[in-house]
Amino acid sequence: MAINQTERAPENKGGELADAFGTFMTSFESFKQANDERLAQLETRSGADVLTTEKVDRISRALDEQKRALDALTMKGLRPGLGGAGAVQPDEHKEAFEAYMRSGDDRQIRALDAKAMSYGSGQDGGYLVPAQTEAEVSKRLADLSPIRSIAAVRQVSAAVLKKPFAVGGPAVGWVAETAARPQTNTPTLAELQFPTMELYAMPAATSALLEDSVVDLDQWIASEVDAAFAAQEGAAFVNGDGTNKPRGLLNYDQVAESAWEWGKVGYIASGAAGAFPASNPSDKLIDLVYALKAGYRQNSSWVMNRKTQALIRKFKDADGNYLWAPPAVAGQRATMLGFPLVEAEDMPDVAANSASIAFGDFSRGYLVVDRTGVRVLRDPYSAKPYVLFYTTKRVGGGVQDFDAIKLMKFAAS
Template sequence: MIKEKTMTSPEVKSLRKIAPEKKATGNEVALAFDDFMHAFESYKEANDLRLSEMEARVGEDVVTTEKMDRISRFMDNQKRKMDQLAIKGARPALGGMETSIFDSEHKTAFNDYIRKGNEHGLRQIEAKSMSASTDSDGGYLVPDEIDQEIGRRLSALSPIRSISSVRQVSTSVLKKPFAQNGMSVGWVGETDVRPETNSAQLVELQFPTMELYAMPAATSSLLVDAAVDIDSWITSEIEAAFAEQEGAAFVNGDGVNKPTGFLSASTVDDASWSWGNLGYVATGADGAFASDPSDALIDTIYSLKAGYRQNAKFVMNRKTQSAIRKFKDADGNYMWQPPAAAGQQAMLQGFSIIEAEDMPDLASNSMSIAFGDFERGYLVVDRAGVSVLRDPYSAKPYVLFYTTKRVGGGIQNFEAIKLMKFGIS
């Protein structure tokens, strides 16, 4: 019988809690990272035990499998905890930003509106700046510093936004011409006549912005409490809601009242790839990896042109990542490698892994892994301005804050992203 090695209990380590309102310290981040690395070492030991049991008994021991699943869940939780601590440590204080006299006036008027419902100051501000409400339901634009902070936090919390190109516009639709075949170029001598080049084949890509909303609620006592930072409260209340909805739309959105997700594009075998489709590489097994998973991973990596591989990343959810953690290469080394430091990403075959929970689980013919240069392949479009409408009537005694922003997204380069299909062909 193989003796199970001892390990530090993940359940004990998970009792370490960080106060949500405090800025993360370097020691807290270091402790979380140490816990993660200890868990990874225990995971490798448990997996080695599982493999040896399979060789000896031609089967897996249930206790060992459950232990691996428990450690894997702990590692996922620790990774999220490290990311949250890294975000907290990097957050600037809203009150510490440099502001002009106009910005300060806007912030004071906005604070008065949120706390007391006094609209007079904001009406004057918008009249001075020749601006208007951003939606048909009314509302007022938040100060620029809050708008910028919301954008920064969304970039940290929304996985696809964090790796994609982001462009801000003032209109409802961004229209972008794109040359499918690139620019026509050629070599000539210093005094040679320059021949006329072929006309570029341009396509127009359109990225409409759609309304995204959140509706945090506050009590009257919170609003009158001078110690409460209303700017930070608004930002923290909506950031997670916006990031969650964005993340789902950027992956699976159908383009109807939401951005178009990259998995909504039509797909073809990469050998038959053409513009307007995403190419895929099949694993060779239905709903799973083949016996040697490295073959499909390498084929997927090299299906991407060299220019796109330099900045390429894997995108998958935690369940798919959990399956990959068990794989070893021909030399017995684990393919999945943990982050080198807190705030960084795990690696697979030398490329970063971005965890997006909206990616599909492993299933028959699922497209559960994406690989590519998302900065060149996917575009997120933000319409400038976030507006807030105060509603003290609909949910008495609570005050609702109907907060809206407009965002769009879609594929801008179908050549820069490839998919892995968990199917035979």
């Protein structure tokens, strides 16, 4: 991830984003017309015309590409600039960090860093970035990391977050105003643990970039590492095994919703191995929505990858309305059955026994744990003439409420 002095992120013009969104909406209208034609052919013939089916698939792929380009333009608008014009005046920590980044002079920052994020010394484990840089990294990760954007996020200063919970729920009861209060049963408590694991990225800079006083280096670090961090986080929050990484939501035991119990994630079967049923496939999605208790549905989201979304985009309800709806404005999410849809490319493709769709209130169901601080270690030796910046943060995660997330498993039962 090397960058030189002449590279700059181009300005994102509002007209460019508006044009891309307009093209996307036009393509969606074309998709609906072609798919309506395909469905009409299915009703009047033994099968849809091959050319019509190919047209639908072609427009669907174009929609995916246009949505990807639209998302990229939106992210580009959020990307911090590298220029220093109009920047907040640097504080003492930022000045010390700047000196360390540009020349390797760590005398000032060594004096300021009373507490490093590793168990070793600061100079061995790197130095904490300024608070502004850490906030910028966290903000960008919330925009880029799909699960983080909808999950609960907790910052801790310890290596492990321990969260107690009552197995049988709180002990409560009704009582008259003046009646004696009978003693309640002692609640049974258990504990969930969320250890934080080290996540790293290693952007590289040229000497010319480091010598350019106009370039804000802590913003450059934030812009370079956030995409790398987001990609690693996204994979771990979905499929992580909990060993040196967070535990993903699909790593827990999965059971049919009728046999659900705490500690396991419930699922609804699609009714066919590796597919939706041939008739009324949208009914299964409705079943998945109502597998969730009412208290969780209000803030729920769909989570799936683009291929699964492209499959569902063709579905209609009993009244002939498409289940999938495009975002109302650029920068917002598409919706399905009225609930926002989050694209997570690490969710599995539809296949036999795959859990390719998740639905639930992720702000209550999944917890992301950030250990405070981002650390940078300057390395001018390993990749000369480039200077490497070994950047690390500690992140954990896992399911905290097993009743808040449900899955669709593509199986007969």
